[in-house]
Amino acid sequence: MNKLAVVLISGGMDSAVCAGIAVEQSYEIAALHLNYGQRTESRELKAFNDICDYYNVSKRLIVDVSFLAQIGGSSLTDKNIDVPEANLGSDEIPNSYVPFRNANILAIATSWAEVIKADALFIGAMEGDSSGYPDCRRVFFDAFEKTIDEGTKPETKIKIITPLINSTKAEIIKLGAEIKVPLHLSWSCYRESEIACGTCESCALRLRGFNAAGIEDEIPYKVKPEYKY
Amino acid sequence: MNKLAVVLISGGMDSAVCAGIAVEQSYEIAALHLNYGQRTESRELKAFNDICDYYNVSKRLIVDVSFLAQIGGSSLTDKNIDVPEANLGSDEIPNSYVPFRNANILAIATSWAEVIKADALFIGAMEGDSSGYPDCRRVFFDAFEKTIDEGTKPETKIKIITPLINSTKAEIIKLGAEIKVPLHLSWSCYRESEIACGTCESCALRLRGFNAAGIEDEIPYKVKPEYKY
Numbered sequence: 526m527n528k529l530a531v532v533l534i535s536g537g538m539d540s541a542v543c544a545g546i547a548v549e550q551s552y553e554i555a556a557l558h559l560n561y562g563q564r565t566e567s568r569e570l571k572a573f574n575d576i577c578d579y580y581n582v583s584k585r586l587i588v589d590v591s592f593l594a595q596i597g598g599s600s601l602t603d604k605n606i607d608v609p610e611a612n613l614g615s616d617e618i619p620n621s622y623v624p625f626r627n628a629n630i631l632a633i634a635t636s637w638a639e640v641i642k643a644d645a646l647f648i649g650a651m652e653g654d655s656s657g658y659p660d661c662r663r664v665f666f667d668a669f670e671k672t673i674d675e676g677t678k679p680e681t682k683i684k685i686i687t688p689l690i691n692s693t694k695a696e697i698i699k700l701g702a703e704i705k706v707p708l709h710l711s712w713s714c715y716r717e718s719e720i721a722c723g724t725c726e727s728c729a730l731r732l733r734g735f736n737a738a739g740i741e742d743e744i745p746y747k748v749k750p751e752y753k754y
Numbered sequence: 755m756n757k758l759a760v761v762l763i764s765g766g767m768d769s770a771v772c773a774g775i776a777v778e779q780s781y782e783i784a785a786l787h788l789n790y791g792q793r794t795e796s797r798e799l800k801a802f803n804d805i806c807d808y809y810n811v812s813k814r815l816i817v818d819v820s821f822l823a824q825i826g827g828s829s830l831t832d833k834n835i836d837v838p839e840a841n842l843g844s845d846e847i848p849n850s851y852v853p854f855r856n857a858n859i860l861a862i863a864t865s866w867a868e869v870i871k872a873d874a875l876f877i878g879a880m881e882g883d884s885s886g887y888p889d890c891r892r893v894f895f896d897a898f899e900k901t902i903d904e905g906t907k908p909e910t911k912i913k914i915i916t917p918l919i920n921s922t923k924a925e926i927i928k929l930g931a932e933i934k935v936p937l938h939l940s941w942s943c944y945r946e947s948e949i950a951c952g953t954c955e956s957c958a959l960r961l962r963g964f965n966a967a968g969i970e971d972e973i974p975y976k977v978k979p980e981y982k983y
Contacts, residue, residue: 588824592817596866624868625861628905632857637825639853660905668904672897676857676889 527553530645530686531638533630534558536572538711538731539649539689542697544580545706546688547647555584555641557634561623562594568718575710584641588633593623627660628669631685635673638683645684651697652690663690694734702740709743723748756782759874759915760867762859763787765801767940767960768878768918771926773809774935775917776876784813784870786863790852791823797947804939813870817862822852856889857898860914864902867912874913880926881919892919923963931969938972952977 530552534540547554558573560566570587577585627650634646650661659665666685673683689697701708713731714721721728723746733752735742759781763769776783787802789795799816806814856879863875879890888894895914902912918926930937942960943950950957952975962981964971 586824588821589818590821592819592862593865595815595817596862596869623865624907625865625902625905628861628901629858629865632854632861633821633825636822636852636854636858640825659907662904665901665904668897668901672857672894672901673854675891675894675897676854678853678888 527551528645529553529555529641529643530647531555531557531634531641531643532647533634533649534573534576535649536569536576536712537649537727538694538701538708538713538734539651539697541572541576541708541711542701542704542706543647543649543688544576544582545701545704547686548580549704552645552647553584554580554582555586555637555643556582557637558585558587559590559630559633560587561626562591564716565712565714565718568712568714572710572712576707579707579710586637590629590633593626593629596624625660627658627665631669635677635683639677639681643683645686647686647688649689650687651692651694653693663687666690693737694730695737698734698738698740702738712744717747720745720747722746723750756780757874758782758784758870758872759876760784760786760863760870760872761876762863762878763802763805764878765798765805765941766878766956767923767930767937767942767963768880768926770801770805770937770940771930771933771935772876772878772917773805773811774930774933776915777809778933781874781876782813783809783811784815784866784872785811786866787814787816788819788859788862789816790855791820793945794941794943794947797941797943801939801941805936808936808939815866819858819862822855822858825853854889856887856894860898864906864912868906868910872912874915876915876917878918879916880921880923882922892916895919922966923959924966927963927967927969931967941973946976949974949976951975952979 528551530547532544532547532554534544534556544554556577558570631646638646652662666687670685713727715725715727716722721744723732729752732742732749736751737754757780759776761773761776761783763773763785773783785806787799860875867875881891895916899914942956944954944956945951950973958981961971961978965980966983
């Protein structure tokens with residue numbers, strides 16, 4: 526029997542590479558996309574479907590989690606809070622943080638995985654080179670994996686695979702290029718849906734990564750600053 | 755400053771008693787109700803609001819989690835699976851189990867709690883006298899509490915309080931009567947919304963509890979079998 530994995534595909538670059546890695550590891554993919562009321566949702570959904578088409582994924586589930594917008598507290602979903610300019614040197618948790626978002630996402634993924642009998646969840650979280658979100662760290666995923674063990678049927682065994690957890694954006698981009706991940710189909714900008722702004726935190730992380738990898742990013746940008754490490 | 759707790763209020767009897775206990779412990783209540791597409795949702799929502807009115811709760815959040823119905827796999831939400839007759843002696847996990855439901859509920863509760871700076875989550879889960887759901891056991895809640903510690907901001911400290919975890923239904927009903935919980939405003943039936951069926955698993959657990967407590971259940975039933983331990 527083929528191994529089956531629920532892969533979280535936001536439409537961003539990391540999730541695209543995650544899908545590519547799951548394919549490389551001979552998993553059949555069940556693709557999960559969350560619409561949590563973010564500004565750029567329709568563009569991200571297009572990226573999700575483009576990436577699924579590229580990998581011939583037939584099991585797709587799109588879940589509305591707009592309650593995260595209802596709960597608020599984040600610039601990603603609360604339109605009263607501006608999306609800030611990137612500040613890559615800062616140690617502070619940025620206001621784009623949706624409280625405990627990954628736990629919500631993983632809980633949904635686990636429910637689906639238990640129903641379709643998947644063996645693993647793939648999530649493209651990055652600890653080292655990330656924005657400092659507490660729910661992007663491997664200690665968090667370890668704790669969640671233990672929670673899955675305790676909270677599902679005795680026969681259910683689901684691993685949380687975080688293949689990018691110790692990677693930099695540059696390494697992810699290099700790996701993606703190597704295993705032919707369609708990075709040009711992914712979308713990262715938190716602000717815009719047609720031409721990426723180039724200056725929000727997510728654009729900055731992406732552009733800095735491509736720059737460091739020495740690879741050209743093929744998506745269109747309004748401005749394209751040379752972000753350095 | 756007052757202590758603030760997010761209390762999960764489904765509209766069932768246990769959640770009503772949980773609210774009563776939180777009040778007894780001098781917590782201000784923020785009431786969270788989940789609509790997960792169950793058959794009897796509108797009746798449960800009425801029970802939620804009636805219980806909130808009784809305790810003068812102004813912070814109320816109702817979250818649509820109908821993705822649990824979309825994911826399926828349970829007779830509570832999948833209309834193609836019949837709600838079974840009660841079988842209280844069985845060791846099997848009943849088909850009313852929604853996979854990993856409590857993790858989804860707690861993830862939402864935690865996101866809200868982090869935003870409103872609550873100190874605790876109250877959930878009326880029962881381990882001993884329950885239906886055998888894996889996500890109703892204290893080991894699961896302990897694992898989830900650890901996940902909260904790892905996945906939220908460093909300054910966020912949220913306890914999961916399960917005051918009924920080792921209680922029987924009969925003990926809960928006695929305690930509820932003692933601290934003047936409005937049990938008559940709660941709703942338990944999985945099948946009906948006007949007159950409780952009396953024979954689904956949830957009705958059976960409720961009626962057995964009232965019977966053992968020696969207290970009369972004031973809500974209307976179609977049939978009222980004498981369930982025994």
